Amino acid sequence: MAGVLDDAEIARALSITAHPDDVDFAAAGTVARWTEAGIEVVYCVVTDGDAGGFDEDVPRGDMPALRRAEQVAAAKCVGVQDVRFLGYPDGRVEATLDLRRDLARVIRQVRPDRVLCPSPERSYARIGIGHPDHRAVGSAALDAVYPDARNPFAFPELRERESLAPWIVREVWIAGGAEPNHYVDVTDTFPRKIAALRAHESQTGQMEDLPGRLKGRLALMAGQAGLPEDRLAEGFRVLDTA
Numbered sequence: 005m006a007g008v009l010d011d012a013e014i015a016r017a018l019s020i021t022a023h024p025d026d027v028d029f030a031a032a033g034t035v036a037r038w039t040e041a042g043i044e045v046v047y048c049v050v051t052d053g054d055a056g057g058f059d060e061d062v063p064r065g066d067m068p069a070l071r072r073a074e075q076v077a078a079a080k081c082v083g084v085q086d087v088r089f090l091g092y093p094d095g096r097v098e099a100t101l102d103l104r105r106d107l108a109r110v111i112r113q114v115r116p117d118r119v120l121c122p123s124p125e126r127s128y129a130r131i132g133i134g135h136p137d138h139r140a141v142g143s144a145a146l147d148a149v150y151p152d153a154r155n156p157f158a159f160p161e162l163r164e165r166e167s168l169a170p171w172i173v174r175e176v177w178i179a180g181g182a183e184p185n186h187y188v189d190v191t192d193t194f195p196r197k198i199a200a201l202r203a204h205e206s207q208t209g210q211m212e213d214l215p216g217r218l219k220g221r222l223a224l225m226a227g228q229a230g231l232p233e234d235r236l237a238e239g240f241r242v243l244d245t246a
């Protein structure tokens with residue numbers, strides 16, 4: 005197992021994801037445990053998920069506001085009140101210097117001990133996990149953690165114009181990667197994860213047996229973690245970035 009910091013050592017955590025609903029599919033059970041432990045969690049969502057949904061009757065122009073509202077409601081289900089959107093176009097995210105600067109800005113504003121982000125790697129096992137936006141955000145988030153947010157000479161405008169001091173994130177939790185090295189038992193917070201996912205009505209409204217499907221996947225991870233048969237777990241690759 006990785007040398008993971010105890011939740012008691014963590015004051016603030018920042019989740020960086022590409023789309024509204026990503027954090028809830030990947031990690032809402034874990035986020036609920038963090039907020040229950042007294043950690044202040046902030047969400048940063050890079051796009052408004054404006055290319056998502058299945059209902060052709062919803063005007064596409066309404067989608068950004070709808071999906072933002074869904075993510076804010078989902079966040080409340082797991083104890084998160086602070087949700088920030090960067091407004092990048094869904095489906096066209098690249099790990100540009102602009103995105104790295106925007107993420108470094110949020111890291112310096114929030115000053116998190118722990119950052120949660122998607123994997124920058126393609127998944128051959130589950131193609132949806134390696135959505136190009138996820139990979140771009142994962143790559144830019146890791147670059148923002150190291151070196152951008154901590155290097156006082158990276159993006160000097162953040163210091164000079166916005167008075168944002170450098171910040172060192174102590175650890176990063178990568179969700180959806182091929183090789184998890186840390187598992188969180190989310191059996192007790194599973195109902196809160198389901199409530200959060202149901203809040204994304206435009207995405208999950210048509211999914212049949214959402215709890216059953218999720219349970220299968222989370223039980224598999226609990227098995228990998230060596231937990232008893234009736235447990236559910238979310239898996240992460242935890243990196244020491246201090």
Ligand SMILES: [Zn+2]
Pocket residue numbers: 022023026135138
């Ligand atoms: Zn996504």
